[in-house]
Amino acid sequence: MSLAGSRPRQACPTRGRPRSEAVERAIVEGVMKLLEDGVPLAELSIERVARTAGVGKATIYRRWSGKEELFVDVMRAAEPPDPELPGTSMRDDLVVLLETMRRRGLLNRSSMMLHNVYAQMKSSPKLWAAYEATVIAPRREAVHEVLRRGQRNGELCADADIELVNDIVVGPMVVRAFMRPEAELPEGLAERIVDTVLVGLRPVSSTAP
Template sequence: MRVRAEKQDRDRAAAAEAGPEPRRGRPRSAAAERAILDAVAGLLEAGEPLGSLSIERIARTAGVGKATIYRRWSGKEELFVDVLRDIEPPEPVVSGTEGLADLRLLLESIRRRGQAERSSALLHNVFAQMKSHPRLWDEYHRNVIGPRRAAMLAAVRRAVDAGELRADLDVELMDDLFLGPMLVRTVHRPDAPLPEDLADRIVRTLVEGLAPRSGHR
């Protein structure tokens, strides 16, 4: 018994020195993921419709096997959402503690995204096609638009807690009031100007209010 216990102690010590056991299975390859995302973007840019893109075609173009794609994405909808994320402007880094300051950053990111869609035929065509694919559109809303809206709501709540906005108003309504003008400019009015100070002007106008000031009637 003593010899067995000593052997177990030696085995445990050797295992500790060797470090953690390596994970089983093939490691994720950043190069493979990059090749797959680039392949989809390249096919779309060449005019391939979303509906006609198959996993086989994507794998062949990327130079990988179909299994490599399915290890990373459950299907085309999930893959396409990551492609859209990849070709869009990066998400802003907000403090997570500020209110109106973070709100301005989030609005500015929407303005930049609107500029990118206007200047990128790829983005414009993909979004036009995506609306005819309900599953992909729902996936995009859930994974991209949903988190953006949640981030804006959180920023509005922080602004309320900091005394920057009124506490007696509905937070979601206030969020819509801030977001609405930017969406009108970037989505509904593709010819509308998108000046660099647009986010700041929207926030300032709503905070100051639209009613005329005393003596300015």
């Protein structure tokens, strides 16, 4: 389930009751507070979250099926939002997607809370699987769609392996942003990666001499 902003707003909320968006925001902020206070994910029970957010457990369960779904939404709220793609070209869209990854990497480095939570998530197979399915897989599919559109538009070799090209384009940013904390993440890195990779993936003109 996504955060409150993705659902229609109620035009006339019941007098005296908080709006649904406000309730969900309080719950998400409650989890964030506990994480910032150093509470491990394993100790974040729904009961503890409800107590911190000032709501009942039933209020949480009406919005999220369990801890994994709630934590995924909390992490999505803590990260930069997925970008709107310009749609002007495959190259421009890939640059935007990689730039967002660069910014996530910078945020992960600057936020000890996020860094610790990511590490804890990876040690929890069930939680990481939920994050993978809900967040990572859709982002990967977004890159795939950009590449497929590039093939249709003649910007990418028609016989290119989309899965492999995805790894070739995204891989350098993943390594620098999330696997090498000492590596620099300068502005312009997304453009450099995309332009370097695409040089060898552009269709070759078949025009005879």
